[in-house]
Structure formats: structure tokens, C-alpha cells
Amino acid sequence: MTALPALDPTLTFEQGPIRPPSEARSLLLRFTRNCPWNKCKFCPVYKRRTFSRRSLEEIKADIDAAAEMRREILALSKAMGHGGDVSAEVVNRVFSTPTVSDAFRNVAGWLYYGTGNVFLQDANNLVMKPEVLAEALRYLREKLPEAKRVTTYARSSTAAQRSVEELTMLRKAGLDRVHVGLETGYDPLLKFMNKGVTAAKQIKGGQNIKAAGMELSEYVMPGLGGRKWWREHAVATAEVLNQINPDFIRLRTLRVPERIELHKDLVAGDFVKLSDDETAEEIRLFIATLEGITSTITSDHMMNLIETVGGKLPEDKPKMLAILDDYLALPDHERLLYRICRRMGRCREPRDIDRMGLRSDLESNLARIEASGHNADEVLNELADSMV
Template identity: 35%
Template sequence: MRYEGTIYRPPSEANSLLIQATIGCPHNKCTFCAMYKNTKFRIRPVEEIKEDLLAARHYYGDIVESIFFPDGNTIIMKTDQLVEIFSYAHELFPRLKRITVYGSARFVDKKSEQDLLRLKEAGLTRVHTGMESGDDTVLANICKGTSSEQIIRAGLKLKAAGIEVSEYYLVGIGGKELSTSHAVNSARTLNAFSPEFIRLRTYVPVPFTPLYEDYKKGIFKLLSPHEALKEVRLLISHLECEGSIVLSDHVSNYWNIQGKLPQDKEKMLHQIDEALKIDEKYFRPPHISRL
């Protein structure tokens, strides 16, 4: 198995076999992200990917049950290519239950409904997609390259194909000025397609990114711990999703909030209210991801 550059995966893929299918990110313009800034995007040849899958089979045997194919936006690969590697993975690993990839709304939306059905039939289980925000002003400010309308359209396409949607909401990415509209409009966007998972991440400035420079200059104002928690409370209070699981499964977050909608909404709001009773001095500083 061969890897190029730093390999990123969602925390929920900690037990998955990682087989790199793409290098870098085809968009690579988000102002808050430094993950692939020095990497030129390319798609690995299908034969190389299959060679790595075979190497994993020789190393692990047939026990693999979950595979995640990095890097960013692997969903951009041609549908025929994805079907070939997914099908080959199932040939090698008879116990395989999950195949997952990263895919932002912009690139998911390029797939037809028939394409996504083919991917589902080939074994694609879940797409991890970082919407970050459902507010169009925030999306434009961070150069996300998509819109709330496209996020909804992509989410509905995946749901129609029977592919799980794991959406990521970036707490505080609207700054102080847009915190309310960021939360409310993100809830509106998520309500339109009820993703299986809504995963919370709290924005922490990353050096050598445009948004970090704005933060250092005082142009972008970070939320305090209580302000971030109030934003999450506002988001959850406006969520009307059916069956979505809310998770704060990341070290950047100030509090462990989780539950299933709609039945656990009040419980989650109570969890946040309890957190807000704690003096802010006991939380990490907003510009540091952990104490």
C-alpha cells in the first residue's frame, strides 16, 4: 500500500482500511483549510489502486469490513472507475460492509442519479461531505465553491440513491457578524434533506491560510466558547430533520453534544444549557484546538 502526502480521514473511519484513490483536493480554495494547499490534485490510475487493494488483502487477509478511499473529493472520479475499484474491493474482501469517500456538494452534484445508483450497487455506503455552512454569504466568504441550493440538491440525490450522507457543520466559520444567519440558514439547508449524520466541528484558525491572516489582522472575529455553544444551540433549535444523528465527535468542540432528531432535541439543548453554566475560563482558548 502506497500513500502520498498527509492522509486525512474522518474520526468515524478510524477502523477503516485507507486506500488512497486521489491525491489532494480538486477545489483547494477554501480560505480556512490548509490540508492540501501544497498538493497538486490528481487521480491515481485504477490499476495502482487495485494493486494497493491486493496488497492489503495479502497483508490483512479477508477480515477487512470497512474501506475509506482518501483524499479530498474522491467522488470526482469517473463513475466507471469508482465502480471498478469498489467491485474489486468486494471481490477481495467478502466481509466488506462499508465503502466511504469524501465528496463535497459541488462534485456530488456532477453525478447523475443513475451514476449514484450504480455507485450504491457497487458498494458505496456513505459520503462524508463538508458543507461547513448552509448560508450563502458564509459559503461565498470562505470560497467554498458551492451554494445552499447545490448542497440540498446533492443531499437529495445521495438520499434517493440510498447512500448515507455525513454532513459537517463548522461552528463559528461565519465569525461574530454572521453567527446567527450561519446557524439558522444551515438548519434550513439540512432540514431540506435530513442527512443521516450532522457532525459538528468548531473553527480554529490554521496558520498559512487566508482566514488565519484575517483573524490575525482583526478582520475575522472568533467566537468565544459561550458564543460557539450558543450558535450550536441555535442550530439545533432550528433543526427539523427526521432521523438525523447529531455528533460532536471532534477535539475542536467545546462540549460533547449528541442525539437523534427529533426525539433528542430537548436533551441536546439541555446539555448545551448545562455547558453554558461553566465559566468560559475553563474552556480552551478559541484560537487553540486543545488545551
């Protein structure tokens, strides 16, 4: 039997710390490092890390490394008799090779899943000079033929500064979708959270991206307004989105772990967190206020209480509101059981409890919490914060 070709242990490229949930099966390439703003009170991600730009040469060298990994993986597939198909057996072989880098494994997983999705890290690649970003995109498309959809994070304040012509050039160079952390459209709250943008700029940034023909995914943060501003947050955010009509509206509920700046406001009493049930009510008001748009809503984040609140506007709006109404109408004990189930990562929606036969197990868990003398709300809160 001929020996299989070796995988080069020196091959690697740089990757950043996060990606959107929808990019779980994407190739991750880092075009800039960290966040150029880095001041939002609720954001734990890039703290104590300095923003820096990567040169076009560095980015191209990373793409070259990814292309070489691809070549080695396809050669391995052929040598294993799979004819260039990256099957489970081929990807297992790569994953079980202890000397390969995490980036190598990412390329193997990407080829195996065959999504063709590439996510460009980190927080705001639109801050790059448009010509440099366009050149990097063209190079990526040339060297990695499997790349189908290329997406990135961006700040709406930067998108507002880019002309539609510049953004169109980026789309033509291969940037298909932009993920924007809108979080809220309520100006006093944007200011309090130090988001560094106004609602007017959020609208302009979003409209610019759409006018350039790119897909736009806007992240909204339920709970961000706290007790003081939950209504204003829900209504103003929906009104901003009504003027943008993004392709996707993604919910990602606020958590306040100790390491974020907002925690100081929480301790000082300047910010009061919403309960899970109050957050469900806020989301209901938010969705009810969305009008005249055709966005798809998703709740595919572990922080969210009910993952199945999602669908296409306008037709699925009644269904989404009904899911929230049904939850809010449950007896206290049922809501508590569901919250335990959700925070343990076992349920996506309340009916999963009986559908998956989890009731007696959840009752035992609740009894254990109560017997320990701990407050169930506090335990669930800690569990949820530990996921951030």
C-alpha cells in the same frame, strides 16, 4: 518450534493524510490524491499539494497489496495457533515487526478491530469517472471479503453534478456512505470562505446522494460565521439540512491557526472569531432550528467544546439543548475550569470535572496560568489551535 512466516517488508500501498473521526478503525485506501478544489479559506489539509487522479490499475495494485497483507496476517495467525483469528497477540506481532509498512499495520489493525469499514481517501472521490469508481469498488469487495461498509469524502458540488442513476450505480457497486463537508448553508459565508458551492447546490448534492440510497454524513463548522454572521450561519445551515435530512450531522468547530488563509482575515480584522461560549450559543440556535428531520447529530471531534452534544432527531433535541443551556448557565469560573479540562483532552462534558475528580488539579492549572501573567482565554485558544 517452527519459525513463524515472515511478513513481506516490501508490501505497501498509498494512503492520504486524513480521515473522518468516525473512520478511526477503518482500512484507508487512496483513490485520488488531495483536493481538486483546494481553495477553502478555513481548510489547512491539502495546501501546497496538487490534486491528481489515480489510474484504475494503480488503485487495483493497492487493493492487491492490501489483500496480500491480509493473506500474510491470516497465515501468521494460523502459525501462531490462533486459527486465522486476528487476536491482540497477532496484531502485536505485526506492530512489533519493524520492517512492515504503516499500510501493513493499518490492515492488521483493521482485521483486529473487525469493523469491516473501509474509507476511501482523499477529499472528493466522486470526481472520478463513475464507471472507473464503480469498477474499483467492485474489485475492492471481491479482494477484501471483510469489507462491510465502504465510505468516502465528496464535495456537494460534485454530488450535485452526478445523476441519481450514476450514484445508484456506485451504491450497487459497493459505496455505502458519503461524508460531505457542508460547513455552512449561508451563501454570503460560502462565498467569503471560497467554498466554491452554493446552498442550492449543497441541497441538490445531498438530496442526490440520499435519493441513490446511500448514507450521508454532513459536516457543519460551528464558528465559521464569526461575530458578523453567527446567527445567519446557524439558521441558514439548519434550513439547508432540513431540506436534505442526512443520516448524520457532524459538528467540527472552526479553528484559525496561522497556516490557514482565514488567519490573514483575522489579523486584518475582516473576521472576528467567536469565543467558546458564543460558539455554544450558536450551536444552540443551530440545533433549535433543525426541524422535520431524523438525522443523528454527533460532536465527536476534539475541536468541539462539548463532545456529548449528540443524539437522534427529533427525540433527543431537548436533551442536546439542555446540555448547552446547562453549560451556558454555569458561573464564569466553572466554564473556565471546564474549558481548561476540555482543551487538555481530559473532559468530554462539564460534569466530568467532579465525576472524574479533576477539580483540584484544574484549579492548580488555572492558578499556574494566572500566576504566569498570561490571559487564560489566549492560552486556551492556542491550545485548541495546536490540535488542528
